[in-house]
Amino acid sequence: MDTALFDYVRVLYAEEAVNVLAQYGEQAAVLAGGQSLIPQMSLRSSIPHVLVDLGQAIDLRAIEAHRDHVVVGAMVTHSMIEDGLIPDPMTGMLSYVAHGIAHRGVRNRGTLGGSACWADPCADWPTALIALDATVMALSPDGRRAIPMTAFYPDAFVTALGPAEIATALTVPRGSKLARWGYYKVTRTVSESADAIAAVVFDPERDVSRVVLGGLKCPPVILTDLADELRRRRPGADALKLDACKAMIEHVPALRDLNLHNYAFALGRALRSAFVS
Numbered sequence: 104m105d106t107a108l109f110d111y112v113r114v115l116y117a118e119e120a121v122n123v124l125a126q127y128g129e130q131a132a133v134l135a136g137g138q139s140l141i142p143q144m145s146l147r148s149s150i151p152h153v154l155v156d157l158g159q160a161i162d163l164r165a166i167e168a169h170r171d172h173v174v175v176g177a178m179v180t181h182s183m184i185e186d187g188l189i190p191d192p193m194t195g196m197l198s199y200v201a202h203g204i205a206h207r208g209v210r211n212r213g214t215l216g217g218s219a220c221w222a223d224p225c226a227d228w229p230t231a232l233i234a235l236d237a238t239v240m241a242l243s244p245d246g247r248r249a250i251p252m253t254a255f256y257p258d259a260f261v262t263a264l265g266p267a268e269i270a271t272a273l274t275v276p277r278g279s280k281l282a283r284w285g286y287y288k289v290t291r292t293v294s295e296s297a298d299a300i301a302a303v304v305f306d307p308e309r310d311v312s313r314v315v316l317g318g319l320k321c322p323p324v325i326l327t328d329l330a331d332e333l334r335r336r337r338p339g340a341d342a343l344k345l346d347a348c349k350a351m352i353e354h355v356p357a358l359r360d361l362n363l364h365n366y367a368f369a370l371g372r373a374l375r376s377a378f379v380s
């Protein structure tokens with residue numbers, strides 16, 4: 104199906120985009136890589152009257168390397184991350200996650216900010232960025248603010264952004280030399296949503312231990328008890344077995360009524376990558 108008719112505005116700066124959004128209110132939507140929005144517009148599940156194209160907004164592609172964190176512009180594509188064109192904050196985790204997204208055509212156009220803001224619980228970046236304790240840098244006509252990824256998703260497909268507010272960048276803390284991570288996604292084909300995702304980030308030097316499950320019906324869930332347990336002791340071989348992983352997650356409310364198998368499998372693989380390999 105064709106999209107409904109819409110007006111098209113191409114902006115050169117993030118500030119211009121939020122001014123246009125403020126002018127048109129809920130009738131306007133920003134376009135990043137279009138890999139999620141355009142299919143929805145074709146299905147007429149989304150019918151913006153004004154499309155604000157961020158593609159030429161050079162400030163949204165900025166990349167900054169700082170001593171303790173990296174800033175990645177919202178319009179940086181999955182391919183750029185996959186190809187290592189941004190400084191690596193966590194020994195290859197970002198490029199690994201990017202490489203697992205769909206196929207190269209989607210990765211060439213799809214963006215980090217677009218994926219974070221689409222807020223699909225089955226997408227890769229929401230789970231990975233929560234595990235990495237990333238922060239969304241946001242801009243609205245009222246100014247700039249920072250929103251931790253842990254507070255960015257009130258619900259599935261919903262973000263904490265206000266009506267005329269956009270994500271300008273994501274900041275990702277740098278891991279120490281001792282940092283370890285694991286990431287595993289269960290999916291049938293590259294074009295399908297993930298059935299389960301698990302991400303583990305463990306960095307004793309920064310006192311960081313985080314385990315996140317994604318691919319749920321709700322936003323990604325942080326498993327704090329398990330993360331605390333990992334602080335106390337590393338998982339032995341028995342803890343990585345499927346039944347042991349099922350036992351670790353069977354009490355999680357977000358998993359009630361779901362088949363635990365895929366989540367337990369993903370968790371076991373992510374823990375293995377972080378602690379064994």
Ligand SMILES: Cc1cc2nc3c(=O)[nH]c(=O)nc-3n(C[C@H](O)[C@H](O)[C@H](O)COP(=O)(O)OP(=O)(O)OC[C@H]3O[C@@H](n4cnc5c(N)ncnc54)[C@H](O)[C@@H]3O)c2cc1C
Pocket residue numbers: 132133134135136137138139140141157177178203204205206209212213214215216217218220221225226227228264268269270271293294295
């Ligand atoms: C065949 C196929 C397979 C896919 N497989 C995967 C996969 O395996 N894993 C995965 O994670 N994803 C997958 N995707 C989704 C893909 O990663 C998209 O790139 C991503 O979801 C959206 O990014 P985008 O830049 O295309 O955003 P768009 O589609 O342009 O926008 C998405 C939404 O975010 C909003 N938005 C965009 N940028 C901003 C911003 N800076 N500030 C505020 N709001 C913004 C838009 O208004 C829109 O509502 C797949 C897509 C396709 C078509």
